[in-house]
Amino acid sequence: MRRAQRSRQETLTLRRQLIGSSCKLFYPNDPLKIVKARGQYMYDENGRQYLDCINNVAHVGHCHPDVVKAAHEQNQLLNTNSRYLHDNLTDYAERLSEKLPEKLCTFYFLNSGSEANDLALRMARQFTKHEDVIVLDHAYHGHLTSLIDISPYKFRNLEGQKEWVHVAPVPDTYRGLYREDHEDPATAYATEVKNIIERAHKKGREIAAFFAESLPSVGGQIIPPEGYFQKVAEHVHKAGGVFVADEIQVGFGRVGKHFWAFQLQGEEFIPDIVTMGKPIGNGHPIACVATTKEIAEAFAATGVEYFNTFGGNPVSCAIGLAVLDVIEKEQLQIHATEVGNFLMKLLTEQKVKHPIIGDVRGSGLFIGVDLIKDQAKRTPATEEAEYLITRLKEEYILLSTDGPGRNVLKFKPPMCFTMEDAKFVVDTIDKLLTDMEKEHMNQEKTSTGST
């Protein structure tokens, strides 16, 4: 049955009535009603086109025809649970295994990144028989009870830190503990983890896992120094724990050079568990946990079944396969490298021009622009970032912020984002920052004049 289209105001009113207010809207003061999307563009109810710089879920582009077709073909044929044999499940696991180091050869399919991280946590504990988890500060690993416990970004605002959770400093070489002037920040940050383990041991606690996003996103679009993961893994393994690489935001070729962001740490680094979500199904609810034979066997040894009603169904797997096909067919990794490099270059040029830009960092189409109030203290330019985001929306560009200071502009657009899009967004940022600087100078003049 067709339903009447409502005005934006009517939809907003209904939403406020019916949907829990914990579920937030973008631009809460003036939210967008989006009715259509294609590639890197979204369209509102009046047909206005917005450039989407943030939706990493629409990985190969909004409504990619190949993905839509794969879903439709399989939806017409069969959608059932994984208690029956089906080629889509095994084909998909096989294709993913080709993308991963050989060691990560056992797969579990689920419906969300949160479900994946929860399973990783269960597995780590079952395998190690330990309880404790080390996470990076400001990390976010999902919305479930178990994951809020290991997400400082969330638990700091809720019940606080559990006794089995240990928080390590973010390996942020721009505003963290050890910065670009440190001779070996990778070792220094890894030593912090080692110290945490030692303190835990002294309390009689044992480490089950070190959990980290391969590139911390909510933490502020951080690129950990190369070698950090290897050194952390050494400490964690020595303590009998496992290394969980959360690739939910950053996997599937986004970083360009590699298919997985953890590979930026060097080809020899291999996590014990990898979790996948968001981009994996281009918007369809899919997620995956990949792990080693040993961990999978320890998990199975309890004899307790793991059954996920929708996980690994033939439709989800068909969609997952189609996404992999598009990434390869359209050479989106190479594209992400080229466009990402160009975008980084343009943004770095802006850094020279606008003192508010403190740092530009990234890899492929995962880029952070750290806005600061002053060069000395690198104070987060929170209000300026928020103002810029609002002004960009008026210019039909969707961008948002991350980081504990909500001052890091985050670029993680659909992978079909072009050089022209990059130029358009940076030109617009340039124009807006120039305007902001002029306004600021005018205000200073006025206030100087009035004193």
Place this chain on the structure above:
Amino acid sequence: MRRAQRSRQETLTLRRQLIGSSCKLFYPNDPLKIVKARGQYMYDENGRQYLDCINNVAHVGHCHPDVVKAAHEQNQLLNTNSRYLHDNLTDYAERLSEKLPEKLCTFYFLNSGSEANDLALRMARQFTKHEDVIVLDHAYHGHLTSLIDISPYKFRNLEGQKEWVHVAPVPDTYRGLYREDHEDPATAYATEVKNIIERAHKKGREIAAFFAESLPSVGGQIIPPEGYFQKVAEHVHKAGGVFVADEIQVGFGRVGKHFWAFQLQGEEFIPDIVTMGKPIGNGHPIACVATTKEIAEAFAATGVEYFNTFGGNPVSCAIGLAVLDVIEKEQLQIHATEVGNFLMKLLTEQKVKHPIIGDVRGSGLFIGVDLIKDQAKRTPATEEAEYLITRLKEEYILLSTDGPGRNVLKFKPPMCFTMEDAKFVVDTIDKLLTDMEKEHMNQEKTSTGST
């Protein structure tokens, strides 16, 4: 890209290589490879047709064309997160609200029943500021860390019972504590919950929630005595807790007479939180939590956002709406009542004929047939049930068992299941049970003859 079809054996080999062995197959000794399904029928790689008596996820029938069409239309248009306004989200919440008591007017959308129960748990705790949960014995509420803790079906085989979990006896009037000969089993079972609360209070513990499937499924297709939930809710509310009705298996008109199974308890009973999953999207990963304004506001009062990446996206909501449309258009509730009553009648006739059938219970197309070894002790006929299931598969009928004794045949077919299907499956069961009785008599004769 088209992929070559593999033989069943090849698929099985690959599955054993690539998929965690905790993920079990139906008929593990001789699993089925299903390649197609339609309505209440599934088809293997050789085109053999199976009657599906168990897949309650394919609620309105496998691959229902209206649902497939709704998915395809929306997939072509837009699939994004709920941080933008979209009519599908609000329309869907509005439609669900029309199906529920007025009090349950705030909605959250997620990807799986497990995610829904986890959110319900978080909400109950946030609202009550209490920690403890009372669950029914043998209950299963999901595969997440937090839900294994409240699922005796799982935790009994794993780490055991947490100090904040309390297990109440299943209100099973056939093989439970208080049976059909008890004058008031509803009150008696509810008093058990009251006693648990009192014992908890004595230990200084406080109850956040009573969690129960409206009809316990894994527990053995149980129909709680009418009035039980009201009385439990009274005790739980008095203790400051909330009542969570898990409708993941049994909602959406399956019970025929009502849209929700909790309504079997009487129109005046209203839970504080209702969780939905499985049938809600006919196989697409959707789930929902409905609750009261008060609980939603308490949950929002922390200021912490609840964001679910895929939850409530326009595609999921379009599918959810299409499922509701089909239930109404095809009058599937009336159909479930009629076919369910007929199936119950046929099965009850068999009970007279075959002493192995101890009890036939159900409502609509949710029916349990309790197989027993003897009338006196009602000993679960576990092996016989397993044998029957295997023999039924050879007759191209998919049926399975539930209950702690794995002796309860569970019927929960797609809602398009017909009178003819009911007749076919009961005739086949009759034939197989007759054969089993003959074999048993022959064995007895042989053993008597040889002594």
